[in-house]
Amino acid sequence: MTNIQEVQREIVNEFTLFDDWMERYNYLIELSKDLPVIDAKYKKNDYLIRGCQSKVWLNAEYKDHKIILTADSDAIITKGIIALLIRVLSNRTPQEIINADLKFIDEIGLKQNLSPTRANGLLSMIKQIKLYAIAYDAKEKKN
Amino acid sequence: MTNIQEVQREIVNEFTLFDDWMERYNYLIELSKDLPVIDAKYKKNDYLIRGCQSKVWLNAEYKDHKIILTADSDAIITKGIIALLIRVLSNRTPQEIINADLKFIDEIGLKQNLSPTRANGLLSMIKQIKLYAIAYDAKEKKN
Amino acid sequence: MSFDIDKIRNDFPVLGEKVYNKQLIYFDNGATTQKPSPVIEIINKYHSKLNSSIHRGVHFLSDQATNDYEDARKKVAEFINAEKSSEIIFTSGSTGSINMLAFSFGEKFVSEGDEIIITEMEHHANIVPWQMLCERKKAKLKIIPFNDEGILQTESLSTLITEKTKLVSVIHISNTLGTINPIKNIIEIAHRQSIPVMIDAAQSIQHLSVDVQELDCDFLVFSGHKAYGPTGIGILYGKEKWLENLPPYQGGGDMVDIVTFENTTYNEVPFKFEAGTTNYIGAIGMAEALRYIESIGLENIGKYETELMHYATKKLKETGIVTIYGNAPEKASILSFLIDGVHMADAGMMFDKLGIAVRVGTHCAQTVMQHFNIDGTVRASMSMYNTKEEIDYLCQTIHQVKAMLS
Amino acid sequence: MSFDIDKIRNDFPVLGEKVYNKQLIYFDNGATTQKPSPVIEIINKYHSKLNSSIHRGVHFLSDQATNDYEDARKKVAEFINAEKSSEIIFTSGSTGSINMLAFSFGEKFVSEGDEIIITEMEHHANIVPWQMLCERKKAKLKIIPFNDEGILQTESLSTLITEKTKLVSVIHISNTLGTINPIKNIIEIAHRQSIPVMIDAAQSIQHLSVDVQELDCDFLVFSGHKAYGPTGIGILYGKEKWLENLPPYQGGGDMVDIVTFENTTYNEVPFKFEAGTTNYIGAIGMAEALRYIESIGLENIGKYETELMHYATKKLKETGIVTIYGNAPEKASILSFLIDGVHMADAGMMFDKLGIAVRVGTHCAQTVMQHFNIDGTVRASMSMYNTKEEIDYLCQTIHQVKAMLS
Numbered sequence A, B: 001m002t003n004i005q006e007v008q009r010e011i012v013n014e015f016t017l018f019d020d021w022m023e024r025y026n027y028l029i030e031l032s033k034d035l036p037v038i039d040a041k042y043k044k045n046d047y048l049i050r051g052c053q054s055k056v057w058l059n060a061e062y063k064d065h066k067i068i069l070t071a072d073s074d075a076i077i078t079k080g081i082i083a084l085l086i087r088v089l090s091n092r093t094p095q096e097i098i099n100a101d102l103k104f105i106d107e108i109g110l111k112q113n114l115s116p117t118r119a120n121g122l123l124s125m126i127k128q129i130k131l132y133a134i135a136y137d138a139k140e141k142k143n
Numbered sequence C, D: 001m002s003f004d005i006d007k008i009r010n011d012f013p014v015l016g017e018k019v020y021n022k023q024l025i026y027f028d029n030g031a032t033t034q035k036p037s038p039v040i041e042i043i044n045k046y047h048s049k050l051n052s053s054i055h056r057g058v059h060f061l062s063d064q065a066t067n068d069y070e071d072a073r074k075k076v077a078e079f080i081n082a083e084k085s086s087e088i089i090f091t092s093g094s095t096g097s098i099n100m101l102a103f104s105f106g107e108k109f110v111s112e113g114d115e116i117i118i119t120e121m122e123h124h125a126n127i128v129p130w131q132m133l134c135e136r137k138k139a140k141l142k143i144i145p146f147n148d149e150g151i152l153q154t155e156s157l158s159t160l161i162t163e164k165t166k167l168v169s170v171i172h173i174s175n176t177l178g179t180i181n182p183i184k185n186i187i188e189i190a191h192r193q194s195i196p197v198m199i200d201a202a203q204s205i206q207h208l209s210v211d212v213q214e215l216d217c218d219f220l221v222f223s224g225h226k227a228y229g230p231t232g233i234g235i236l237y238g239k240e241k242w243l244e245n246l247p248p249y250q251g252g253g254d255m256v257d258i259v260t261f262e263n264t265t266y267n268e269v270p271f272k273f274e275a276g277t278t279n280y281i282g283a284i285g286m287a288e289a290l291r292y293i294e295s296i297g298l299e300n301i302g303k304y305e306t307e308l309m310h311y312a313t314k315k316l317k318e319t320g321i322v323t324i325y326g327n328a329p330e331k332a333s334i335l336s337f338l339i340d341g342v343h344m345a346d347a348g349m350m351f352d353k354l355g356i357a358v359r360v361g362t363h364c365a366q367t368v369m370q371h372f373n374i375d376g377t378v379r380a381s382m383s384m385y386n387t388k389e390e391i392d393y394l395c396q397t398i399h400q401v402k403a404m405l406s
């Protein structure tokens, strides 16, 4: 499996194909459709990452020393971005996630979506994923 | 006796002789020395017009339908300006004072001293003189 | 006077900017308006030639700044037809004004069991300060509801008022629904029971003529930055008889008379309420903005903005895929809507990239959203410098957004 | 780094102005400082190209303004070496900051019989808010005295502190006496009894390096406009552990999480303390001013200003007709004095007409005047752009004033 760096490079390459924002969004919309549906039981407030404008539900499971992420959002473009995040971060070890530098977000022009303005939960989502990773990492070391 | 307008014109004429501010101040300092000394019994807090930077004491008496003003200040230039005010406003009827438009202050460049910045009591002093005039006028009409 | 839209647009340099290579369309005027050149220039001039602290100085610059600051106060008084300029208090903004009033009025007049009445369509700025006061004083907040059209149910006010009611505080124009509330009527009803009324004019001062004496409101607040002026400055108007009786809000320089450790006495109104170095450059900039409004004519502005609103409403409806929230007959140029089946956040992101600045979310009016049981809306709020062409482009874009997102 | 006074003076356009046909000499920096070109320009740029309300927008301009605003917060944090930028709250000024703290801290931690300790040399901004709090809560204000040299009697602090003491609030540099107080020592003494300390850094932030972590102060305040930045903006720094525990001060937009009429929850720190549309342009301008200070170097500035102070002190003494108030060995470039036998108001008026802007009066520190039993002083407060030549001219003028007035 390709590592986090490589996947990010892949994504950046994919996005260089697009000439304008509408194409990029179209692609994100496509990606949103492929996002594996999160188990209904996780679409509850406990799993909700609060954001002002769109809701994001996130679940993390730990299997074979790897973190498996599933998520959903009520907004489609947000969901597309989530799909990218999951492609990069899911099925990784806690250490990989902790150390991940998510440059691709900036490089494909989505940095804005992580600014404090965009209260759409993405920034909180990344924070939450990193927190999961730290927690599983600590657990691992204890065992 | 010359009326309020005429006295103001006189003062303005006197001030046109001066080339610079130091000369004007010198003249005000001279005037301050001529200000008839206010009776010591009026140099008390009751007669004090509060200002931030200099103190002004003011007394008004009513004689022969005219208001006689006496005043003092602990600051010399302020005292000089007071001398001008008294020259214009003392020994006038309440009505004259009420209607007085003290243009000379602006015309000789002392308007600043009446701005809310100059918390030296001059603005309050004029207000107080007008209040005296209104009060004596009302009393007059009642009698 | 004719309304020369090209000239007006030219007065606002930011309108010439591009974003993402698209001509900027600024429809976020409810949040903050852009600044015309005279306002930009006077601030510039102040910073470059005149800056000096006010009131306490005895030097030229300080005199000048003080005079200009006090002239600004007079300009504001004139603009809302206050009886005296001392009834105008400069604050940090509408929020600062309402908090000042809630504290000062609350300290003096509100105790356990008392009631404050607001409406269901308030901006948070006119909810939370009263909630905080009510919590501190164990008082109660009561609500005038609105109906699904966005019309305030004014008739309920007389039944809400009890002998415990201490103040009624009402938004003049809803920043979310656009509704222009019948404040004159509300003030009359409250005054019949001798209850004072505060008007939140943050969205109305730049749109229609507000005459505090004719309205007979007791307090009125608005912000500089929503009326083409700078940020960090706002107004609390209060009738003299109230201001004389309210305790100060903040303590500090300029608001005092004599300070000793044993006892401090306060300066007169309005200075009693202006502690510390005020934002005098903001105040001067704000007055310049009001002058700019006058130079165009508030009546012309209101007429033009209403025309834009009607046009936009018609056009939005014609798309056939938009739901508008707030359909009161008396409405300002604020349009809240959702594209059917499209999440507001998605719509907002697309509008942005197409050069259109709209606001998306609850617009600091969560109780309005709760009324309609929605998470938020897209809001296009239009100003004197917006055009029908811009509205046309917005409507085109709505179709594009819809096509992509569903 | 060399200190290029000509270049610095060139950066401040106002310094080239004339008043009454005389070259302006600006010695009123304790009241407010002048603005360098980068500050003027960024404000101009914001008004002309970028202006947009922050935090809630989803469009380009709003993103940009939000980022710049949050960067400004980071810059301020860096400047005072705060651990986290969330410990920086933007307020309307020092006065706003102290009032915020007095209210929020007071609501939570002060009750009947409790004590707050300040000093005899505070600015009114650090007296009146505590007096108002004490009155509301029936608490008590206690005073650390200073001696006739203007030196704080720090040794009295340990005896003033009791188990009822809730907070110590101290001016770092006296705006009247110029005294630099030993705040590190004060903080240590208070902390030994676990009492938090607030530092009023309004006069120090632009003069010497302030490191909140090294000082270990709990709160610190200062104003933008006294540190070469715009009016209407200031800072309240608070340690995270405190800010997390204090209730909000003002209610409104942005400071909330969920608003319902039944219950409102608040946003996280620092937003909890920033209600409404903040003065984001002010904040951005302030950060630019701090950057300007850094570009000159705070150490260079401090050294130069201290040199000016020593020079001015020597020269004033040499006139033989001046009494200086405030003769502490640790002193900033603030000089309060009286010309023997000359009323300060007369002196102020003459200085003004000779082009010199000084302040005359109590400098919002009436308790200092009460200490010396005087009505006020003439204050010349010097900044990095002042020169020895200006001081020479001031001293010449003093002789002239004396000659005319006595």
Ligand SMILES: Cc1ncc(COP(=O)(O)O)c(C=O)c1O
Pocket (backbone or CB within 6 Å): C030, C031, C093, C094, C095, C096, C123, C125, C126, C171, C173, C174, C175, C200, C201, C202, C203, C223, C225, C364, D253, D275, D276, D277, D278
């Ligand atoms: C109706 C209304 N009231 C109050 C406010 C608060 O104004 P500010 O954020 O300028 O304090 C706003 C603006 O958001 C508003 O629209």
Ligand SMILES: Cc1ncc(COP(=O)(O)O)c(C=O)c1O
Pocket (backbone or CB within 6 Å): C253, C275, C276, C277, C278, D030, D031, D093, D094, D095, D096, D123, D125, D126, D171, D173, D174, D175, D200, D201, D202, D203, D223, D364
């Ligand atoms: C020491 C000190 N504290 C507080 C203040 C108040 O600052 P501001 O007026 O900017 O709120 C000042 C300025 O006058 C000051 O010198």
